[in-house]
Amino acid sequence: STSEPLKVMISGAPASGKGTQCELIVQKFGLVHISTGDLLRAEVAAGTEIGSKAKEFMNAGRLVPDEIVTDMVAARLAREDVKQRGWLLDGYPRSLGQAESLEKMQIRPDLYIVLDVPDEILIDRCVGRRLDPVEGKIYHLKFFPPETEEIKERLITRPDDTEDKVKSRLQIYKQNAEAVSSTYSSITNKIDGSHSKEVVFKEIETLLSQLQKGKVKIIKSG
Ligand code: AP5
Numbered sequence: 001s002t003s004e005p006l007k008v009m010i011s012g013a014p015a016s017g018k019g020t021q022c023e024l025i026v027q028k029f030g031l032v033h034i035s036t037g038d039l040l041r042a043e044v045a046a047g048t049e050i051g052s053k054a055k056e057f058m059n060a061g062r063l064v065p066d067e068i069v070t071d072m073v074a075a076r077l078a079r080e081d082v083k084q085r086g087w088l089l090d091g092y093p094r095s096l097g098q099a100e101s102l103e104k105m106q107i108r109p110d111l112y113i114v115l116d117v118p119d120e121i122l123i124d125r126c127v128g129r130r131l132d133p134v135e136g137k138i139y140h141l142k143f144f145p146p147e148t149e150e151i152k153e154r155l156i157t158r159p160d161d162t163e164d165k166v167k168s169r170l171q172i173y174k175q176n177a178e179a180v181s182s183t184y185s186s187i188t189n190k191i192d193g194s195h196s197k198e199v200v201f202k203e204i205e206t207l208l209s210q211l212q213k214g215k216v217k218i219i220k221s222g
Contacts, residue, residue, distance in 0.1 A: 005086025
């Protein structure tokens with residue numbers, strides 16, 4: 001049966017598990033994962049103009065100016081794969097201005113997921129996080145250690161994952177969270193993100209499966 005592709009936003013504090021859940025969502029539902037953090041880190045690594053503008057903000061744990069990020073997201077959303085497979089926006093919008101830009105472009109999700117995790121857990125998750133630059137996978141020294149010695153040796157730490165920068169990122173998140181989520185209050189689903197990643201994913205999977213069924217039905221009867 002043909003169905004409209006899903007459009008999903010995932011939000012939550014730094015290290016609430018957005019990237020980790022997105023890996024699982026993409027595996028199961030095939031959506032195009034658009035993470036502004038990942039896109040910006042790729043620009044920094046490639047030494048582009050956007051990257052050089054974004055770098056100082058990111059390393060200080062502050063938000064990159066809206067217009068830089070919004071242009072980047074709009075360009076990515078306009079690509080053909082997104083029309084075919086649907087999208088999963090991770091880390092965007094995260095200011096009122098960004099949410100308003102999307103509304104103006106008439107870009108709205110079917111579902112707005114908020115991962116809810118207590119502050120104490122977040123700091124631990126950030127400080128122990130490691131990234132595999134080859135596979136793009138997210139690890140944690142304690143919770144998800146690398147499978148092999150080879151992977152372990154190539155893991156990198158994000159410059160903004162020190163305890164003081166995590167605290168500043170968390171504060172900025174809290175300042176913006178309400179303004180952003182009010183835009184999507186009618187389609188919001190808050191999920192307890194403090195459980196294991198499998199348990200958290202089960203809940204997300206149920207939501208997305210229901211949504212997908214609903215979309216098929218609408219097309220069949222329409
Ligand atoms: P971004 O990369 O989006 O960072 P963030 O929002 O702070 O989120 P994180 O990537 O830190 O965490 P996550 O929720 O993805 O958690 P993860 O799955 O890795 O943004 C970085 C910077 O870019 C910003 O500070 C800003 O400067 C800039 N930027 C990005 N978007 C922007 C925008 N829209 N506007 C302006 N500027 C923007 O998990 C974390 C750790 O916990 C991992 O080690 C993982 O293995 C572990 N873990 C995950 N789930 C579990 C679990 N259930 N149990 C135990 N451990 C777990």
